[in-house]
Structures are given as structure tokens and as C-alpha cells.
Amino acid sequence: MLARAASRATGRLGWLRGSIGALCGIAVAALAGRLLATALPAFPWLLAPLGASAVLVFAVPASPLAQPWPVIxxxxxxxxxGLAVHALVPGPLLAAALGVAAAIAVMSMARCLHPPGGACALLGAMASPAVAAHGWGALLLPLAVNLAALALAGWLYNTLTGHSWPHRKPAPRPEPTERYETSDLDAVLEEWDEVLDVSREDLDALIRAVERRVAAKLVR
Structure with missing residues (x-):
């Protein structure tokens, strides 16, 4: 049991690596935010969505949702x-709902879907007193500083621990003619040493479906 727990912590992209990375990333972002708050005391120095972004950047750096463009x-x-919706829609309840919905659409069209963005949309749609007093910059400037610091920490930490960020896909190799077995899939996942944003079972089902489709085309 102890060996299994140790493997989960330190094995293929185990939680210990992600935890240490998040510690470093949030600390760097907080430090950058505090430096900004020294010049602009009314502005927040660390925004909550950074915590969710850190989980993605450091725990699943190969995820499409965790790449630099989605994060920033x-x-x-x-x-x-969210800020635009707040300016156009009266009432916080409706503004909050429309803000998140619109943010999903905007992120999807811009190809930068990132779950913590929903929290940023809520922050904008339910604008704080600081935003009311100092304008949109009271949210956007601290957020930009936090994100830039987190992205820098993410790049450094992932690179130093052997996981490219932005994620680089493995170079294509000649495909074998034999049908693969699940042990081959497990071996490739171990070789890649990445936590993918898809389950092993789904990967297996996808590969087998592609094989069936190719085989059907060859029979025609």
C-alpha cells in the first residue's frame, strides 16, 4: 500500500510534482501581484481563478486546456x-449567467477554452467595488500580471522537470501493419510520460474504432 501511494505521488506525472509546481507558480504570481499592489493599493494582488489555472498548468501540462494561449x-x-456584460446587462443574477455563457462562446471561437475563464467571467460580470471605483483596469491589470507570472513559472518548472510547455506532440512514426494490443497502448502512455485529457479506455475505444473503419475501407 505504501509503495502504491508513493507511486501515485512520484510516478508518471504524480501529484507531488503538480503540488510543488503549483506552490511555486502561485507564489511567483502572488509576489508579482504584491509588487503591483504596492503601486496601486486599491487593486487586488491575487485573483482566485489563478488557483484553477495552476492545477491545469502544473498537474496536466499536456492538456489542450492547459496550454499558454488558453491560460492567458x-x-x-x-x-x-464579463466586464462588458456587466456594463450592458442590469442585475447581477442575469449578468453572471450571461457572462459565463458568453465567455464560453468567446473562448471557443478564439480557440482558447480554459475552465478557469468561467470564474474570470463571473468576476467581471459581478464587478467589485474596486472595478466600480477605478474602471476595468482594476480587474484586467492585476489579472494580466498574475497570468504572466504564472505562465513564466509554468514554462520554467515544466521544462526543468522534463515536460515541455507548451506541449509538443510526439513525432509521427511509421504505423505497424499488425493490430495493436492494449499492452502496446500502456507502453506508449508510459513512454510519453504525460497525463492526457482523455481516459485510457476512451483512447483504446478510439484506436479500435479507427482500425475498424480503415479495415472496412480496405475491403471495399
């Missing part, structure tokens, strides 16, 4: 969307 673009565009 998704959060910033969502915050802008």
Missing part, C-alpha cells in the same frame, strides 16, 4: 467579456 487568452478574454 482564455482568462483575459473571459474577464473582458
Amino acid at each position: 487568452g482564455g482568462n483575459m478574454l473571459s474577464a473582458l467579456t
Whole structure:
């Protein structure tokens, strides 16, 4: 049992690596935010969506949702969307709902879907007293500083621990003519040493479905 727990912590992209990375990333983002708050005391120095972004950047760096453009673009565009909805829609309840809905649409069209962006949209749609007093910059400027610091920490930490960020797909190899077995899939996943945003079972089902489709085409 102890060996299994140790494997989960330190094995293929185990939680220990992600935890240490998040510690470093949030600390760097907080430090950058505090430096900004020294010059602009009324502005927040650390925004809550950074915690969710850190989980993606450091725990699943190969995920499409955790890449630099989704992290930065998704959060910033969502915050802008939420602020715009707040300015146009009366009432916090309706503004909050429309803000998140619109942010999903904007992120999808901009190809930067990032779940923490929903929280940034809520922050904008339910604008704080600081935003009311100092304008949109009271949210956008601290958020941009936090995200830039988190992205820098994510790039450094993932690179130093052997996981490219932005994620680089493995180079294509000649496909074998034999049908694969699940043990081959397990071996490739171990070789890649990445946590993918899809389950092993779904990958297996996808590969087998592609094989069946190719085989059907060859029979025609």
C-alpha cells in the first residue's frame, strides 16, 4: 500500500510534482501581484481563478486546456467579456449567467477554452467595488500580471522537470501493419510520460474504432 501511494505521488506525472509546481507558480504570481499592489493599493494582488489555472498548468501540462494561449487568452478574454456584460446587462443574477455563457462562446471561437475563464467571467460580470471605483483596469491589470507570472513559472518548472510547455506532440512514426494490443497502448502512455485529457479506455475505444473503419475501407 505504501509503495502504491508513493507511486501515485512520484510516478508518471504524480501529484507531488503538480503540488510543488503549483506552490511555486502561485507564489511567483502572488509576489508579482504584491509588487503591483504596492503601486496601486486599491487593486487586488491575487485573483482566485489563478488557483484553477495552476492545477491545469502544473498537474496536466499536456492538456489542450492547459496550454499558454488558453491560460492567458482564455482568462483575459473571459474577464473582458464579463466586464462588458456587466456594463450592458442590469442585475447581477442575469449578468453572471450571461457572462459565463458568453465567455464560453468567446473562448471557443478564439480557440482558447480554459475552465478557469468561467470564474474570470463571473468576476467581471459581478464587478467589485474596486472595478466600480477605478474602471476595468482594476480587474484586467492585476489579472494580466498574475497570468504572466504564472505562465513564466509554468514554462520554467515544466521544462526543468522534463515536460515541455507548451506541449509538443510526439513525432509521427511509421504505423505497424499488425493490430495493436492494449499492452502496446500502456507502453506508449508510459513512454510519453504525460497525463492526457482523455481516459485510457476512451483512447483504446478510439484506436479500435479507427482500425475498424480503415479495415472496412480496405475491403471495399
